[in-house]
Amino acid sequence: MENQELKKRLSRIKNLPTLPIVASNVIKLTQNPDSTAFEIAEAISKDQSLATKVLKTANSAYYGFPRQITTVNYAIVVLGLNNIKNIVLSTSIIQRFSKSDENALFDRNDFWKHSLLCGIISKKISEHIGITNSEEMFMCGLLHDFGKLILDSFFHDEFIMALQLSKEKNITISQAENDIFGFDHSGVGALLLGKWSLPPSLVKAVEFHHSPIESLNAFRTASIVHVADYLCRRIGIGSGGDNIMPVLNKKAFELVDLSSNQIKQMSLQITKEFKKATEFLDEGEEDK
Ligand SMILES: [Fe+2]
Numbered sequence: 001m002e003n004q005e006l007k008k009r010l011s012r013i014k015n016l017p018t019l020p021i022v023a024s025n026v027i028k029l030t031q032n033p034d035s036t037a038f039e040i041a042e043a044i045s046k047d048q049s050l051a052t053k054v055l056k057t058a059n060s061a062y063y064g065f066p067r068q069i070t071t072v073n074y075a076i077v078v079l080g081l082n083n084i085k086n087i088v089l090s091t092s093i094i095q096r097f098s099k100s101d102e103n104a105l106f107d108r109n110d111f112w113k114h115s116l117l118c119g120i121i122s123k124k125i126s127e128h129i130g131i132t133n134s135e136e137m138f139m140c141g142l143l144h145d146f147g148k149l150i151l152d153s154f155f156h157d158e159f160i161m162a163l164q165l166s167k168e169k170n171i172t173i174s175q176a177e178n179d180i181f182g183f184d185h186s187g188v189g190a191l192l193l194g195k196w197s198l199p200p201s202l203v204k205a206v207e208f209h210h211s212p213i214e215s216l217n218a219f220r221t222a223s224i225v226h227v228a229d230y231l232c233r234r235i236g237i238g239s240g241g242d243n244i245m246p247v248l249n250k251k252a253f254e255l256v257d258l259s260s261n262q263i264k265q266m267s268l269q270i271t272k273e274f275k276k277a278t279e280f281l282d283e284g285e286e287d288k
């Protein structure tokens with residue numbers, strides 16, 4: 001999905017957000033097989049508020065570890081590197097993008113609830129079809145609509161026009177964005193996450209979450225996020241800015257291999273898990 005217009009417009013933004021340095025160091029360290037848990041713990045501890053948040057999330061009911069986790073080093077040992085990487089990345093990004101200018105049409109709280117739910121469902125579907133790196137699928141779901149935050153922050157007026165258009169015409173935000181910008185949030189998100197050196201498989205899943213069929217080698221991951229995004233609206237927690245059911249891609253739905261009975265059961269479980277996972281969504285906004 002090479003979109004020159006999108007590239008041009010993003011390249012004109014002078015202060016495109018960067019991934020917080022500590023998070024970026026942690027990502028690098030986790031990609032290096034020689035890194036030790038101690039080195040990673042040390043990198044996280046350079047940012048005390050991040051370290052505190054990592055511990056809070058590691059102790060949340062979502063992970064359900066029976067004993068209190070009191071140090072980052074111990075958190076890495078018991079939850080594993082992939083989970084800790086996810087906590088660091090999601091915490092850094094959510095903290096950074098939790099506040100916004102006034103935008104009555106786009107509530108960031110609801111946005112993050114939608115994103116978190118999509119992460120949880122993506123992980124659940126991956127487990128259901130036997131994907132081994134289901135933690136990465138959590139991040140794909142969590143970040144699938146990330147581009148909306150960039151549009152809201154840097155192309156605010158046009159983004160509001162797109163939100164209005166979506167309401168007036170009863171079309172998805174993605175369709176409205178395409179009408180207004182000539183591209184939509186999936187490409188914007190993928191471009192920025194790619195710049196942050198996040199794994200290419202994650203970037204592709206974000207890029208093709210509306211149209212998994214167009215992705216070449218990321219059909220599986222894009223399909224999972226696509227179906228998860230659809231199920232989020234059915235469950236009705238949070239909002240990505242519109243409440244229109246997108247068209248569910250048949251092939252993607254076949255791939256996730258869920259019967260309607262399984263969907264019902266999964267939805268109940270997921271609603272419970274979502275409540276346990278709210279530690280991800282920083283309640284402690286009072287500190288910054
Ligand atoms: Fe989307």
Ligand SMILES: [Fe+2]
Binds near residue numbers: 114118144229240
């Ligand atoms: Fe979404």
